Amino acid sequence: MIRARGRWHLFGIVGYGAPRGEAPDSSAETSFAHASAPTPQGPWTAHPDALTVAPSSFGEEHLWAPHVVEADGRFWMFYAAGGADGAAIDLATSTDLFDWTREPSGPLFRGLAARDPMVLRVGGEWVMYYTELSGPGGHHVVAYRRSADLVRWSEPGVAFTDASTDTTVSVTESPYVVERDGWYYLFIGPRNGYTGTDVLASRDPFRFDLTGPAGHVPGHAVEVFADGDTWWASAAGWFGQGLYVAPLDWRDTPPPRQSPDNPVAGLDVHGRLTVFALDAVDRSMLRRVQLDPTTDTWSGWEAFGGPAGAVPTLGRNADGRLEAFSLSPGGARLVHRRQTAPGGSRDPGAEFGEPGVGLAATPAVSLDATGRLHVFAVTADGRVRTRVQDRPSGGWRPWTAFGDRPVAPLVAGSPAL
Template sequence: MHPISRRQLLRATAGAGALALPGLGAPPATAGTLPPHRWIGAGPPTPVYDPSTRERRRYLNDHTLLRAGGRWHLFGIVGDSAPPGRSPDSAKEVSFAHASAPSPYGPWTGHADALTVDPGYHGEEHLWAPHVVEADGTYRMFYAAGGAEGAAINLATSTDLFTWTRIPSGPLFRGRAARDPMVLRVGAEWVMYYTEVSASDGRHLVCTRRSDDLLHWSEPGTAYADATTEATGVSVTESPFVVERDGWYYLFIGPRNGYDGTDVLASLDPFRFTLDGWAGHVPGHAVEAVTDGQDWYASAAGWFGKGLSMAPLEWRDTPPRWQSPDNPVVSLDVDGRLNVFALDADDRSVLRRVQLDPEDGTWSEWERFGGPAGAVPTLGRDADGRLEVFSLAPGGVNLHHRVQRPDGGWYDWEEFGGPAAAAPAVARDADGRLEVFALSPDGAVVARRRQTAPGARGWDPWDAGFGGPAGAPPVVAANADGRLEVFSLAPGGAALTHRWQLAPGGAWSAWGAFGTAAAGAPRVTRDGGGRLTVAALAPSGVGSFHRRQSLPSGGWDAWQPLFGWSAAAPLLVPSADGRLEAFALAPGGERLDHRWQLAPGGSWDPGEEFGEPGVTLAATPSAAADATGRVHLFAVTTDGRIRTRAQERPSGGWQPWTAFGHRAVAPLRSGAPAS
């Protein structure tokens, strides 16, 4: 049997498996005897250890952390980094890095590699996903290997964490794609979680095996079966890590919402997890959760990062909130001037900056516009051009709303109510009325609300039964005939769905399938020819695709590739001549790619790198055309600065990047949970 490599499983690109500290678990609890599960989020990540040297830029990937003898020890896949936006060759992951530190935040001291591939040991070809536990004074490192005889889970032991010896008997077991082992003590036995592919239907699985001695393991069981299959070529069931707290078990699994994302599923049964138990999201690849007995931490590492990062792990009473699709957000106002809104980096207040003269490019200073807010706001534009701002209240309590006056000033903020997982999606219908679509914090409901009349201050009651469940906030756009169309991500990224008005301003269709598995919320825009185009992120972020209407307000052409590795669904913006311009940020934020249609609705130019050397972006840029027809691009860097770039003329080339003010804004990832 030929081994299934990480390249094959993740379509020659995405990464896999992280492991973590063993936790002392307990037998499955009885439903009804425990309080509800906690919701999981994470604070801002901090880079804490980079294995690069002056001569070599190196990455860490799947890793494990444990505390021993008063120090923390890190073991992880290490390899040579690829150029920005490109993935390294996982077949060359042949050693495990080792470092130690007095605390998870360091300072970390690098040591000699802990283990190097040994082809003479039952045909090892790679070393993936180490996980270390201690029992009876001996440290045991479980890891994934492979060779001509198939994927294998191997074991090496140590008494000092520096010298490791493979067990003489060979692999503990083999499988079709067995990899990414993680071991947890549950009651009186050890349980190993690892990823696998079902022999019967090709579904991606998290499997379990049980042991009394950490050497002999039972036949496998299935703890989680994902909707994605081997046929998709991409697995989103990598890096399984399970922790027990207060009788609940939490499965961390990814890559979800792109390469740098991990979902958390909660269950009372450590041997059964489902998407119904979704309990939050942690930004980062190969996340593991560890505790020093007082505080909890979420560690992450991956191909596109700079070593190990650490963030405070949050056990919340409320679900995490989602970031708005754009950061910052920009639109024309009633006076035909661009308005840019962002969140202050210090207190999350809403900031606003206004274009003073489209011809000479002057702008106002930043001003406080309200807040603080739970996410960057979203914007609607009334039929008369007045802006309406929709903001998420701090803590996700509800939505807030502020409306521009006809004279260009603003009414006061007012409560808007509704489900508050994110600022809502907004579009104007055929009657000229704004309609908003909002996601509930737990993703169970998509609600809809519309103005009582075009430009009115009043709104109809919320329709809480419009849709759901959903795995991300919905997006909406108007067809050429005015009919609205809403697109949604199914829980766990299992599929894309959509729903549309059957007549302008009329009733709605049922939800229908729009695409297979996706990694996050899509984007939608209308081109100069009146046809909608949807852009979506492939599972794990290995690429992005687009789908265009066959004719305005009509059916849909097939999906087509648009970019390679992407951190989120690409931005699509029409130029003055109707051609779409597309922008995609690579995972890690070091590369921004740009493509454009050669004619409205036509083929695409191969594209170019569009970012700035040495500048790392936190999110996919936002864009809008000013009153002259020139498109302006706005991008937030990882240090909270906004950079901007504008077309030299409508539908023309581009001016250089420049700073957009000196105020630091919140560097939030587009479309990702904001907490």
């Protein structure tokens, strides 16, 4: 999103849908959409695609994550492309936002997984943030490079490192940094599900860590921009069927929220605690069981499945059987496991059905006065869906809407001082 000559211009990935529950083919994303509007809320006018893949001249096989800035009388579009020669960050320029010319020298630089570039003016230089890996099989990081002219870029530095070494699920995508009142805010995801973005705050634009949490936005690939005194957040993704914008409310202190990595515990029918946590390396689910409450002896950690997008939510049936509901790493699916008998082993697990738009967070589970479990889940569109057992300790009815009021508003804030 960029405002120029009295209108807002939108540039985004174009791709194809997929059957429900499956991920679309990201290699089929080969062009950039372009639309404009007088305000972020529209009405939007569609224009011809801004750019299409150029395999013959630049070895491009896909076009991802366009980001546009204005400088020196031109518009500069940074984007991710790649092919047989590996991941690359490319550049195209324009004088009118409609006709774009690629940088003749080709990609600005290449990397192991270089994608999702975002460029910000910091002091007297330009800084590019982008998604990267620390090395083959290494950590997911937000890397940065510096430039004076937007064409020649420095060697990379690292602004944020995620502790996980599981490279199958990226959690440092779509980095977006904004400055406000002397604080720099890094928006990254997907965190706590496919439609989740964490916000980290720092006084140093080149160093962010988990000691600076500032909020959480229920959206995928979130970008932040201001229109006068009004701030907005945009979000898009495979399962959203489009691009969304909403007002962004900055608060002095962030609202409390539970981390998806916090352990969870539940009491079984024999009065023994069961504790679940996520492995720090591969995010597989781990479990420990209290063997004897009187002596407080415990089993060792044992594998319970996964990887998972968060530790499971536990529910206890009327007959004492525990049920575990866990997010898939992408956050779009919910997996369900139950004990085959009170205090016994658990079944292998199965899909719990999709509530319609993909999940934004782990669900809540509770037993009502009739002995039936209820599951409440917030979906990507900000609504609550629910499933209820058809009888105590029995099967489950289909997902239904739980009112039309949106929940989990877009919020970010500075750390309390």
